[in-house]
Amino acid sequence: MSTVSYRDVVDWLISARHPVDNPEGWMTECCERMVEAGLPLWRVGVFIRTLHPEVFGRNFIWTRGVAGIQMGTVDFEIQTTPEFQASPLSIVFSDVVEVRGNPHGPEAERFPVLLDLRNEGATDYLALPLHFLDGTLHAMSVSTRQPGGFDPDHVAALRVIIEPLARIIEIISLRRTAEMLLDTYVGNSAGARILGGQIRRGHNDTMQAAIWLSDLRGFTALSDRLPAETVVEILNHYFDCQVAAIRGHGGEVLKFMGDGLLAVFPIDEYVGDAAHVCARVLEAARESRASVEALAFPVGDVVERFRFGVALHVGNILYGNIGGGNRLDFTCIGPAVNLAARLEKIAGRLGRTVVASEGFAKVCRHDWHELGEFPIAGFSKAQRVYGLREETPAVTA
Structure with missing residues (x-):
């Protein structure tokens, strides 16, 4: 049994010991700490809207057992694509609610991403809103391969962790925004x-x-x-x-x-x-x-x-x-x-x-x-x- 608890993860998040110049390393450590605390995470995605003239948003994907963080960007046209409109994230952004889906359930027909996750062995999926202090809305998704999916304690723990998690992500995002704006306007x-x-x-x-x-x-x-x-x-x-x-x-x-x-x-x-x-x-x-x-x-x-x-x-x-x-x-x-x-x-x-x-x-x-x-x-x-x-x-x- 792990000696690390969900409370330890929260304490670490509010400890102010986070390298804002290495967000990929920080996200890897954060996901590994959550797994060590008992959350059966297989994949974690963070989706951040950006203040950039050409980039609508950035995504950061951590996958258990895979080295490094997969990063990507999307342009402003993403909002009108059928893929995004048929995504749980579109509901998170439009209705500001959690969206849960069983890759083996009927909702998989509504959300094609769940079919993809099912093919990779996922058993549960949850997308949650990330609220920044400036009023902007972002999102995080988690999925698991554990038989039976997330239990109520796992979901409750995620709801507790996501608040301090959002603060750190906002700080890192602000740093990245500053870098992008300076790069855009001064080089x-x-x-x-x-x-x-x-x-x-x-x-x-x-x-x-x-x-x-x-x-x-x-x-x-x-x-x-x-x-x-x-x-x-x-x-x-x-x-x-x-x-x-x-x-x-x-x-x-x-x-x-x-x-x-x-x-x-x-x-x-x-x-x-x-x-x-x-x-x-x-x-x-x-x-x-x-x-x-x-x-x-x-x-x-x-x-x-x-x-x-x-x-x-x-x-x-x-x-x-x-x-x-x-x-x-x-x-x-x-x-x-x-x-x-x-x-x-x-x-x-x-x-x-x-x-x-x-x-x-x-x-x-x-x-x-x-x-x-x-x-x-x-x-x-x-x-x-x-x-x-x-x-x-x-x-x-």
Whole structure:
């Protein structure tokens, strides 16, 4: 007989000794403690709604005897799918009630998930609402393979445990929400730094990085002749053409500025990977160029086509909190960023899609074509600018 009781599980849940940065490990330990206390759990699922522009919810599934936690996400369309509408969880969310089902009973015909559980040897299923303190509703499901299913004591114990369990899940969920929102609005690396405590003005670091600064050609005229809602939709599609390539090649988008985009690709000076990083930046630029060229947006009887320009540079940047009062921005500044901004304007004048500074061209070995020396406002010396030999300059007005 186990010396661990349900009360011990509750005491552990309210002990405040939970690693919020390792929710998978915490959930595994929690389920194992419940089993040790006498709950005949075979599978436990936690279903959390999220505050994310693309993800409606996340699920975490623990299965007895299986290493690790199975995790997944669902988008907002899940709510209208036949699978969800025929799920016990849809009733939990709509009616805020417990839903119990016997995989071998008549309710299995109503809920297909019970048929799946029956095929895996389950004998009982229970879905319970998880109430968060902010008023939002989430859910947890438990199933067992024990002959006869859960007895009344098991169900009573689950109802006692689920209240403190919900508090810990809410704390972990809030942490994840903060991480996701910071990742969405300031970028992954910046978000991690902010959560790590770099929240005061003046908290900054010097970092060597490849710098990407781009904008959409003809954006002012586009904004003048199209409705604002259409312009926003175009911008979203346009930025999609770049963000996937930037992130896919190790970059981080720091800022959208109207039609402009600022991204950095960190360089590990101790590893000496500048050439590798810059090669990936160039590949991201080529992918973005192809995506923007392929972008066709119908507006009435006209199909809008687009061009953009991107300037690539490499140098040291100051990376951290900048702002006034209690309104801060996590961004990067420095002469290297200023030079990238000036180069992007030169790209527009030359009708080029991709231009690079002399520093970038020297690090990233490629068949570059020297475009000439140009005076740069704010810089004492003219700067050599390079373009891709494969590109044909567009005619500029």
